[in-house]
Amino acid sequence: MQKNRVFVNAYESLSCAGNTAELMDAIYSKKSAITIDTSYMSEHKAGLGSFAPNAFFPSLISVAETVLEQSELTDFSETLLIVGSSVGGIGKSEQIFFKEKSYQNINPKEHAISVISDALNSAFGFKDSRSISTACTSSANAMMLAQRLIRLGAYKNVLVVGADALCYTTVCGFQALGVLSTKKCTPFQEGREGMNVAEGIAALLLQDHETTTSIELCGSAGSSDAFHMTNPDPEAGGAMACMQKAIEDAGLQLEDVDYVNAHGTGTQANDAVEALAVERLLTHNPPMSSTKAITGHTLGAAGALEAIISCEVIKQQKVAPQTSLEVAENSVVNLPGEAFETKIRHVVSNSFAFGGNNTALVFGAVK
Amino acid sequence: MKMNFEIKATAVVSAENKCETLDEKRIVPKMMLRRRLTRAARIMVYLADACAFRDGAVVYGSAYGEMQATADIVGAIDANEPISPTAFQNSVYNTAPSYFSLLHKNKNEILTVSSGDDTSKNVLQTGALQAATFSEEVLLVCCEAINIAKIEEVNSCTEYLESGVALTLVPTDREATLEVSVQEHTGFAPSLWAMLDVVRACENRESVVVALEL
Numbered sequence: 001m002q003k004n005r006v007f008v009n010a011y012e013s014l015s016c017a018g019n020t021a022e023l024m025d026a027i028y029s030k031k032s033a034i035t036i037d038t039s040y041m042s043e044h045k046a047g048l049g050s051f052a053p054n055a056f057f058p059s060l061i062s063v064a065e066t067v068l069e070q071s072e073l074t075d076f077s078e079t080l081l082i083v084g085s086s087v088g089g090i091g092k093s094e095q096i097f098f099k100e101k102s103y104q105n106i107n108p109k110e111h112a113i114s115v116i117s118d119a120l121n122s123a124f125g126f127k128d129s130r131s132i133s134t135a136c137t138s139s140a141n142a143m144m145l146a147q148r149l150i151r152l153g154a155y156k157n158v159l160v161v162g163a164d165a166l167c168y169t170t171v172c173g174f175q176a177l178g179v180l181s182t183k184k185c186t187p188f189q190e191g192r193e194g195m196n197v198a199e200g201i202a203a204l205l206l207q208d209h210e211t212t213t214s215i216e217l218c219g220s221a222g223s224s225d226a227f228h229m230t231n232p233d234p235e236a237g238g239a240m241a242c243m244q245k246a247i248e249d250a251g252l253q254l255e256d257v258d259y260v261n262a263h264g265t266g267t268q269a270n271d272a273v274e275a276l277a278v279e280r281l282l283t284h285n286p287p288m289s290s291t292k293a294i295t296g297h298t299l300g301a302a303g304a305l306e307a308i309i310s311c312e313v314i315k316q317q318k319v320a321p322q323t324s325l326e327v328a329e330n331s332v333v334n335l336p337g338e339a340f341e342t343k344i345r346h347v348v349s350n351s352f353a354f355g356g357n358n359t360a361l362v363f364g365a366v367k
Numbered sequence: 368m369k370m371n372f373e374i375k376a377t378a379v380v381s382a383e384n385k386c387e388t389l390d391e392k393r394i395v396p397k398m399m400l401r402r403r404l405t406r407a408a409r410i411m412v413y414l415a416d417a418c419a420f421r422d423g424a425v426v427y428g429s430a431y432g433e434m435q436a437t438a439d440i441v442g443a444i445d446a447n448e449p450i451s452p453t454a455f456q457n458s459v460y461n462t463a464p465s466y467f468s469l470l471h472k473n474k475n476e477i478l479t480v481s482s483g484d485d486t487s488k489n490v491l492q493t494g495a496l497q498a499a500t501f502s503e504e505v506l507l508v509c510c511e512a513i514n515i516a517k518i519e520e521v522n523s524c525t526e527y528l529e530s531g532v533a534l535t536l537v538p539t540d541r542e543a544t545l546e547v548s549v550q551e552h553t554g555f556a557p558s559l560w561a562m563l564d565v566v567r568a569c570e571n572r573e574s575v576v577v578a579l580e581l
Contacts, residue, residue: 086459088481090437098445103520112430113460114483130489133432133460133481141478145493148500154368154581168444169437173455222476224468229403229456238474354456355465357477 006150006206007214007366010070011308012063013202015295016049019066024312026294028339030323034184034196034296040171045182048166049198049296056091056165060116060201061123064161067203068124072211079157079205081120081129082146084139086300088113088131091167098168116163126159133300136263137222138162139202140303140351140359144220146206158206162304166199170299177230185266185297186324187290188275188335195265198296202304204311210366215311218346218364219250225356232273238358239277243348246360252346255284257362259319261310261349264290265297270352275330285334293323303351303359310347310363317344370499371543372536374575377566378417380410381530381555384514389413395470403453404466405433406512406529411463412470414533420506421471424497427464428480428490428509430558433457438515463510487532488549488561495579498538508533511556525556532562534569536577543578 012019017026017033026033037048052059068076093111097103109115117129132142139162146158164170174180174197181194206217223245225238232239247254260282262274271290278288291309298305313320319342322335349361380386389409394416395401404412407429415421436458443450456462461479468477476497482489487509494507514528522528545568552563569575 094441094444097441101445103517106521108431108521108524109483112483113432113481114430114485117482129482130480130485130492131482132478134477134479135459135461145478145496148496149581152368152496152499152581154496169440169455169458172444172450173440173458176450176452176455178452222478224465224474224477226468226472226474229462229465229469241474353461354459355461355477356468357461357465 004151004153004208006147006217007210008204008217008311009207009211009214010067010205011203012066013305013308014051014059014063015200015298015305016051016198017294020308027291027320030321032184032294032323040168041175044175046180047184047196049196050166051199057119060119060163063201063203064120064124067205071205076124076126076159078127079159080155081117081126081159082142083117083131084142084162084300084304085113085116085164086133086135086138087164087167087170089115090169091165094168134357135353136299136302137351137353137357137359138300140361143303143307143361144222144359147217147220150206150208156208160204160206160304162202162301164199164298164300171197179267181266184324185293187264187266187293188271188322188328189325190327190329192266195267196296198298200298200301200305202301202308204304204307214366215314216364216366219246219362221245221249222359227356230354231269232352234273236273236277238356239274240281242358242360243281246362250362254282256346257282257286257348258344259286259313259347260288261306261347262288262290263350263352264292266292275333279330279332287319287334287336289320289322289335291320306349307361310349313347314344314363314365317341368581369578370495370581371539371541371576371578372495372498373539374569374577375504375535375537376418377534377569378414379532379566380413381527383526384528386410386529405436405457405462407433407510408463408466410510410512410529410531411508412467414508414531415467415506418506418533418535420535422473423503424475424501424505425464425477426490426494426497426505426507428486429460429511430481430483430486431511431513432460433462434513434515484557486558491561491579492581494536496581498536502538504535504537506535509559509562511558526554530555530559532559532566534566539576541576543576545575545577547577
């Protein structure tokens with residue numbers, strides 16, 4: 001069977017830390033963009049990541065437009081769109097229901113996950129589109145599918161878009177689970193309080209040919225914990241399985257990994273299990289950090305946003321530091337306190353979700 | 368790019384209000400797990416059981432996801448009441464196949480597609496890609512469970528408030544005997560139509576090989 005190589009040839013993002021260039025500056029200078037907010041829960045403070053209240057859809061189009069401008073394409077008419085999102089249009093449905101106490105004026109098409117691909121299709125006219133919704137692995141899984149389609153020769157160009165806006169359902173829902181932090185989150189820190197919900201948009205153009213600025217998407221894999229709906233397998237079996245399979249899919253050895261961009265939400269359960277997975281699997285102890293300390297957890301957009309960060313880390317040959325870390329809970333894993341330049345050939349980017357849904361992506365400098 | 372896949376098993380279920388014969392006590396013997404299942408999860412595990420599928424990659428699809436959990440959360444926020452943690456964990460679109468993975472300790476990849484009216488068309492495409500990637504049998508399920516209070520205020524797409532369709536497929540080198548062409552299936556939500564085309568074409572036939580676009 002045909003096996004094309006897959007290249008990330010253009011990308012842009014928008015998060016509470018700004019566009020991609022601003023985000024990387026914030027990551028390397030360890031400046032969290034989280035704000036402490038009571039707008040979603042008047043009686044509870046929560047760290048949230050917001051960039052454009054009420055301007056999510058114009059921002060979505062603008063980010064995709066920037067990717068088109070960066071690319072050699074004149075339009076997206078020969079490009080497949082794969083969207084990853086966990087909430088779709090629920091924010092608008094909430095607003096209508098809270099105001100009218102009725103579903104009557106909720107448009108089902110604007111409520112669904114596919115509202116994002118519909119908006120992008122209206123603006124750009126893609127060849128075809130599909131939407132993936134596996135909670136916080138949504139856009140990581142979109143990346144994985146894009147890689148497989150290009151690898152098989154089914155498409156030459158795939159635009160992956162991860163997009164999730166802030167809404168009451170997610171902010172109040174995570175509060176109900178008792179995993180929200182009232183402060184800026186502190187991934188992997190001993191005694192950490194929890195996560196910060198955030199919004200984000202990230203778009204990456206994957207193609208079957210390389211350009212002068214390409215980063216290769218070398219490998220990907222998924223797994224299921226089959227353990228619990230929200231708690232990860234404490235033995236880290238699912239997290240290790242997807243990392244190992246993704247590294248094998250890339251044709252690499254475990255010791256070829258030079259940096260891990262962790263899922264690292266800042267919750268007790270996730271960070272303990274993810275650190276254990278990396279400790280057990282990557283025994284050469286590569287540096288690892290969670291950039292959610294800067295962006296918050298952008299839910300369905302996180303996989304694509306952190307794919308962009310992984311590409312930037314390879315381009316800049318500079319490890320992203322672990323912001324907000326004083327004392328690590330896991331003293332074995334390598335959580336760098338400061339950014340540093342080093343040879344970075346391959347990066348693993350992890351995404352984990354409700355339902356025990358795990359995805360790992362492997363990026364590499366083009367050889 | 369098209370590839371050919373043999374359909375190994377199919378199943379359909381639908382009801383105007385509530386599917387009553389989902390055989391939950393046999394399929395999900397553990398009461399604690401059974402009590403937590405959403406309506407879509409009950410339909411999903413029933414269809415998987417009907418296809419005799421327990422272990423392998425799964426592609427699930429739903430245009431509207433877990434409507435009851437979503438309505439419960441939004442209603443609680445509006446009423447300034449506490450949100451049920453179970454409602455929140457059950458509100459994600461991959462809830463149903465995740466319960467399937469818990470039930471059978473299935474550690475394979477699970478993907479969930481939500482592409483509006485094109486959902487089951489995209490489930491077929493994504494399932495085909497997964498089957499081609501793993502060279503293994505893959506379970507495809509598409510389900511809508513929208514039987515919630517006041518759904519009539521917004522429902523104009525289906526007579527069946529609960530419905531689901533499933534099939535399993537494997538890659539094959541055999542000639543295709545069926546091309547998918549999306550027809551209207553009266554009563555069902557459009558998000559199920561493409562898979563219903565395949566499943567209906569398999570009725571009363573021993574073997575169907577379908578050509579699917581990846």
